[in-house]
Amino acid sequence: MLGLGETEAEIWETLQDLRTVGCDRLTLGQYLRPSLAHLPVQQYWTPEEFEHLGELARLMGFTQVRSGPLVRSSYHAGDAHE
Numbered sequence: 205m206l207g208l209g210e211t212e213a214e215i216w217e218t219l220q221d222l223r224t225v226g227c228d229r230l231t232l233g234q235y236l237r238p239s240l241a242h243l244p245v246q247q248y249w250t251p252e253e254f255e256h257l258g259e260l261a262r263l264m265g266f267t268q269v270r271s272g273p274l275v276r277s278s279y280h281a282g283d284a285h286e
Contacts, residue, residue, distance in 0.1 A: 205233055205234070205235040206232060206233070206234060206235060206247075206249050206254075207234050207235035207236075207245045207246060207247050207248060207249060208235055208243060208245075208246055209246040209247065212257075215257060216260070219260070219261055219264055219266075220264070222266075223264050223265055223266070227266070228265065228266055228267045228268065229266065229267070229268040229269075230261050230266045230268070230269050230270070230271070231269075231270045231271070231275050231276065231277050232254060232257055232258065232261075232269075232270070232271040232272075232275060233270075233271075233272065233273065233274065233275035233276050233277075234248065234249055234254075234273040234274070234275075248273075249273065250273075251272060251273060254271045254272045254273060254275075255271065255272075257271050258270075258271030258272075
């Protein structure tokens, strides 16, 4: 989940770490504050930014990438598994 103050450099580093340990499936989505008791959103990433991050991930070797503001870890999980 993105939107809690991370930088693109930090995302890039995390993606590299994930590839290093053999992860090849990735979901990137926007953090949405579920209630006032939860952390506030620090940044809303645009759909274009999510597309850019998804392309970077594919270039890094992730074979299954879902990246968008409303993407969640279960997003089309059945399709991705097949």
